[in-house]
Amino acid sequence: MRRIDDYRDMTAVDAVREAIEAAKANESFHAILSLTEERALARAADVDAGTVSGRLAGVPFIAKDNFLTFGSATTAASRMLENFEAPLQATAIERLEAEGAICIGKANLDAFAHGGSTENSAFGPTKNAVDTSKVAGGSSGGSAVAVALGIVPFALGTDTGGSIRQPASFNGVVGVKPTYGTVSRFGVVAMASSTDTIGVLAVSAKDAEVVMDIMSGQDDRDMTTLPDFFAPQGIERPLKIGVIGEAMTDDVATVVRDKVVASLERMKGAGHSVDQVSLPILKYALAIYYIVVPAEISSNLARYDGIRYGLRAANDTLSHLYGASRDAGFMPENKRRILIGSYVLSSGYFDAYYLKAQKARTLLIEEFNRLFDDYDILVAPVAPTPAFALGENADDPVKMYLADIMTVPASLAGLPAVSVPAKTEPGELPVGVQLIGRRQSDALLLALARQLEEEEA
Numbered sequence: 339m340r341r342i343d344d345y346r347d348m349t350a351v352d353a354v355r356e357a358i359e360a361a362k363a364n365e366s367f368h369a370i371l372s373l374t375e376e377r378a379l380a381r382a383a384d385v386d387a388g389t390v391s392g393r394l395a396g397v398p399f400i401a402k403d404n405f406l407t408f409g410s411a412t413t414a415a416s417r418m419l420e421n422f423e424a425p426l427q428a429t430a431i432e433r434l435e436a437e438g439a440i441c442i443g444k445a446n447l448d449a450f451a452h453g454g455s456t457e458n459s460a461f462g463p464t465k466n467a468v469d470t471s472k473v474a475g476g477s478s479g480g481s482a483v484a485v486a487l488g489i490v491p492f493a494l495g496t497d498t499g500g501s502i503r504q505p506a507s508f509n510g511v512v513g514v515k516p517t518y519g520t521v522s523r524f525g526v527v528a529m530a531s532s533t534d535t536i537g538v539l540a541v542s543a544k545d546a547e548v549v550m551d552i553m554s555g556q557d558d559r560d561m562t563t564l565p566d567f568f569a570p571q572g573i574e575r576p577l578k579i580g581v582i583g584e585a586m587t588d589d590v591a592t593v594v595r596d597k598v599v600a601s602l603e604r605m606k607g608a609g610h611s612v613d614q615v616s617l618p619i620l621k622y623a624l625a626i627y628y629i630v631v632p633a634e635i636s637s638n639l640a641r642y643d644g645i646r647y648g649l650r651a652a653n654d655t656l657s658h659l660y661g662a663s664r665d666a667g668f669m670p671e672n673k674r675r676i677l678i679g680s681y682v683l684s685s686g687y688f689d690a691y692y693l694k695a696q697k698a699r700t701l702l703i704e705e706f707n708r709l710f711d712d713y714d715i716l717v718a719p720v721a722p723t724p725a726f727a728l729g730e731n732a733d734d735p736v737k738m739y740l741a742d743i744m745t746v747p748a749s750l751a752g753l754p755a756v757s758v759p760a761k762t763e764p765g766e767l768p769v770g771v772q773l774i775g776r777r778q779s780d781a782l783l784l785a786l787a788r789q790l791e792e793e794e795a
């Protein structure tokens with residue numbers, strides 16, 4: 339499995355050819371929706387000719403198919419955008435390309451990033467990289483599997499409520515969900531604007547750090563971006579680490595708890611202190627998330643009306659055109675969220691649901707703030723179980739939502755969180771350990787992830 343540094347001794351054309359061959363050889367996983375072969379090879383030739391250079395010169399990567407990119411359609415894994423050719427590229431893509439990185443293709447996802455298994459893709463599910471009877475996780479399932487299979491050293495994802503961390507955990511790669519506002523969302527298909535973040539899945543924490551360093555920083559096309567604060571760092575002092583008690587109960591699979599405990603032992607071994615801490619509001623986090631996020635989804639997805647762009651399924655009366663296009667273009671999970679969102683925002687229910695959820699969200703932020711008065715980093719599992727079976731939760735949306743319990747709190751609070759693969763024995767499914775930090779402590783989380791990684795090596 340190549341890391342970023344391993345590309346130094348290769349020509350860019352060889353690197354791109356190798357990645358594209360690996361993508362084709364692994365088609366059965368259905369991690370990738372389209373390859374941007376022609377454009378990638380042309381860019382590789384520019385790198386080899388010396389007209390393009392930079393920190394990632396000639397390094398191939400894959401972007402989740404909700405990033406606007408040139409070279410193939412940007413579908414968000416939906417019929418709605420099946421034939422959508424992007425008129426511009428996402429800021430994150432532009433920044434990576436400016437450093438010489440080469441996008442070789444687009445990864446599968448749950449349509450519009452709604453889901454946690456990649457089974458909601460309009461083009462069929464992605465299979466787990468380690469056990470093909472299991473889900474890839476989601477919604478950045480294709481990105482996680484492409485990295486875990488060694489097709490590319492890193493892939494881009496989006497994380498609104500866990501979509502980078504959870505598939506990273508299910509496939510044994512590193513997943514970084516940054517502080518809200520770290521990386522520009524410009525040119526990325528919107529899901530829920532107050533929790534959407536852009537991040538990376540990578541073979542190693544060190545590589546993830548390089549990619550975050552390049553992507554982060556203010557962008558005048560996304561007014562929520564923060565001035566660049568991300569600076570790779572080391573660990574200069576012992577850290578105070580708190581493990582969230584409510585996330586380590588009997589409801590969490592024993593194997594997951596055991597891995598988290600083993601990883602905490604290693605943190606202690608490295609000189610850090612570990613205490614159990616309490617986040618009582620955790621039990622309400624899903625209820626808050628599944629009100630706030632559908633509300634924002636119902637608003638963001640209103641733009642897909644069959645008029646301006648995207649699928650048009652009828653050409654008669656205006657209302658039938660809207661209805662038929664949205665019916666044919668959205669997956670059942672997209673429609674469910676639009677309905678829930680419209681309901682909680684409707685005049686009769688706004689106070690009872692949406693406003694109440696926003697107040698509870700504030701309480702959650704305050705609970706986190708209190709813990710961060712005393713602790714540098716909080717630890718929890720990424721998900722209550724390792725990857726579940728394909729089809730296991732597909733017919734029961736509430737069961738599917740329950741799998742998000744550990745990841746949504748950091749999203750609602752805008753906090754950075756990293757999924758680090760725990761040590762596994764041969765034959766075991768991957769399990770991720772989640773590190774959650776204060777706002778803008780992203781580099782510290784990655785420094786700890788690197789420390790754990792180095793110990794393992």
Ligand code: GLN
Nearest residue numbers: 451453454498499500501
């Ligand atoms: N699984 C969560 C959901 O379905 C997270 C999705 C995401 O982060 N894009 O909402």
